[in-house]
Amino acid sequence: MTDRSNTVATIRDNALWMRRKAFTMVYNKQLGHPGGDFSSIDVLATLFFGVMRFDPANPRKADRDRFVMSKGHATGALYTGLCKAGFYPEELLETYMGPGSRLNGHPNRQYLPGVEANTGPLGHGLPIATGIAIAGQIDGASYRTFVLTGDGELQEGSNWEAAMTAGHRHLSHLTVIVDRNRLQQGQGTEETSRLDPLPEKWQAFGWDVFEVDGHNHESLLDVLGAAPGDKPRCVIANTVKGKGVSFMENQAKWHHGVPDAEQFAQAMEELV
Amino acid sequence: MAHAAPSPAGYKDCRNIWASTLEKLAEEDPRIVVVVNDSIGSSKLNAFASRFPERTVNVGIAEQLMVGVGAGLANGGKIPFVSAAACFLTGRALEQIKADVAYSGYNVKLVGQSPGIAYGELGATHHSIEDLAWLRPMQQIAIVVPADSWETEQALRWAATYDGPVFIRVSRMPVPDLDIPNRVFEPGKSELVREGSEATIIANGTTVHLAAAAADLLAQEGLSVRVVNMATVHPIDETALEAAARTGLILTVEEASIRGGLGGAVAEWTAENHPVRVERIGFDGFRSTGSVDYLFEQAGLSAEGIAARVRGAVGRK
Known part of the structure; x- marks a missing residue:
């Protein structure tokens, strides 16, 4: 196999592992946000196993690429991804949301290597990532900053404050990925407070915009792995909430729904 | 302004x-x-x-x-x-x-x-x-x-x-430099601005020099009032609070709400560690428009205003 096909195979295998592991964590704890975990796992797997430069043994290395998880509730995706990337052993995942665990319901950088910001309240990740990118711009550094936001999360105005400044400053090493699953906690984003036309909004703020199938690892690898240009980059990843498990897909109730034994067994049969 | x-x-x-x-x-x-x-x-x-x-x-x-x-x-x-x-x-x-x-x-x-x-x-x-x-x-x-x-x-x-x-x-409000010899800034440590034994005024920010002037007025009347500059609200100087509590009466003075700021911090600490009468001088809720001088006067944030509160509080000790 070529290097690229090796990479795509690794991303695919790890994404599957992340889905199975994350759903097991949610099932065991009967807590979590599996719908958003599953819509974002392919993006995280592509970043961690195909795009980003980092050293798990030196997680705060100055020139590392950064990943900021703005949708901090999708810890099933984040924790399994960082684990697979080598930041901590698999046994730690067993403690998910347990008393005193380092694996909070939302991530804490002081507990876990690889976490860049303590997110949870929405609309925080992009401003922080903007600050990281400004630091890199001041230093003329080559590292890149990636931030994943939910789509419903874009209803938070702080994102657009950041979009304006990042576009204004030509933060070329900043990439936002929008997990465009079109569902927020209660109902569809377009029924709640319309986001479309989303690409045009980002373009108007001075960003280069790309739309991809957020579950296609090759497409994700192409767009996320491309060298920085002159502007910040927005990747609208069209995704399916609950992707990979038939009864969860496109169901808002799986935002923070948890499986019973039968559902868990069925999901494990499908996630192969 | x-x-x-x-x-x-x-x-x-x-x-x-x-x-x-x-x-x-x-x-x-x-x-x-x-x-x-x-x-x-x-x-x-x-x-x-x-x-x-x-x-x-x-x-x-x-x-x-x-x-x-x-x-x-x-x-x-x-x-x-x-x-x-x-x-x-x-x-x-x-x-x-x-x-x-x-x-x-x-x-x-x-x-x-x-x-x-x-x-x-x-x-x-x-x-x-x-x-x-x-x-x-x-x-x-x-x-x-x-x-x-x-x-x-x-x-x-x-x-x-x-x-x-x-x-x-x-602060943008002009204030004089405090006249304290050999000053050293240490976070979490207060400064003794005036020595005194019958009450302690704990102030910070723009009100410290007013508290010192109030203590000078009271000294002329024979009332010995300590003044502490509690610049660091957190972590607060517990040693100075203990000493203040031993004077039997504390007044806090600040250009802030009397709820939850310096006054709140002092009241919390003393209630738990050394109960003593605490009176808080500052702003109790939203204020109207007006010059800084006007708003300070209204809140009793002046040498005479603070001295008057101390006189009254001594009677309530």
Whole structure:
């Protein structure tokens, strides 16, 4: 196999592992946000196993690429991804949301290597990532900053404050990925407070915009792995909430729904 | 404050020392950057911005972004001083201060310009009497309310070397430098401004010199009142609080809400550790428009006003 096909195979295998592991964590704890975990796992797997430069043994290395998880509730995706990337052993995942665990319901950088910001309240990740990118711009550094936001999360105005400044400053090493699953906690984003036309909004703020199938690892690898240009980059990843498990897909109730034994067994049969 | 009365000779706007100190710190340490919300002029940063344009990050009128960017800059190895009118910095961006700075543990310096009722005539939207109460529960944030230009400089110099979040108030209201020999700024340690045994006034910020003048008035009447400059509200100087409690009566004085700030901190500590009568002087709720002098008088924040409260409180001991 070529290097690229090796990479795509690794991303695919790890994404599957992340889905199975994350759903097991949610099932065991009967807590979590599996719908958003599953819509974002392919993006995280592509970043961690195909795009980003980092050293798990030196997680705060100055020139590392950064990943900021703005949708901090999708810890099933984040924790399994960082684990697979080598930041901590698999046994730690067993403690998910347990008393005193380092694996909070939302991530804490002081507990876990690889976490860049303590997110949870929405609309925080992009401003922080903007600050990281400004630091890199001041230093003329080559590292890149990636931030994943939910789509419903874009209803938070702080994102657009950041979009304006990042576009204004030509933060070329900043990439936002929008997990465009079109569902927020209660109902569809377009029924709640319309986001479309989303690409045009980002373009108007001075960003280069790309739309991809957020579950296609090759497409994700192409767009996320491309060298920085002159502007910040927005990747609208069209995704399916609950992707990979038939009864969860496109169901808002799986935002923070948890499986019973039968559902868990069925999901494990499908996630192969 | 276009209509403020002229200041007495020797009174200084602490923003000047803030700006010149930041320039010196930036000369000494290339990691230092400033983040502002279109507040270069009101933060007196024109000279800094001319000299260090690439280290002046003006995000526009966007306080949530401003604080988030501060956290991100810290992630990228910078030492950001996030400077904005205290009312907007702490009010508009409170959740960012909580999650991005305090809870995330980022080394961000929050500089609250023109706090308290410095924007007198502009009204309660622009007054920042709530800032201390909003920040004090976040124990990761050191809170310093300097009494004068000297202490403002010392606090800024300390903050630049301390690895952790700090909130510093920078007053625009001109104040005199306190006349205390051999001063040393130590975070978490108060200063003894006047010795006294029958009551203690615990003050900070722009009110310390008024508290000292009040104690001088009372001394002429034969009442011995201690005055403490409690610049650091968190962590608070417990040794000084214990000594104050032993005088049998404490009055707190601050250019802030009497709820939750210095007065709140002192009342909490004494209630739990050394119950004693505590009376709080400051602002009890939103204030009307008016000059700073008018609003201070209304709140009893004057030498005579504070002295009168002490006289009354002594009778209630």
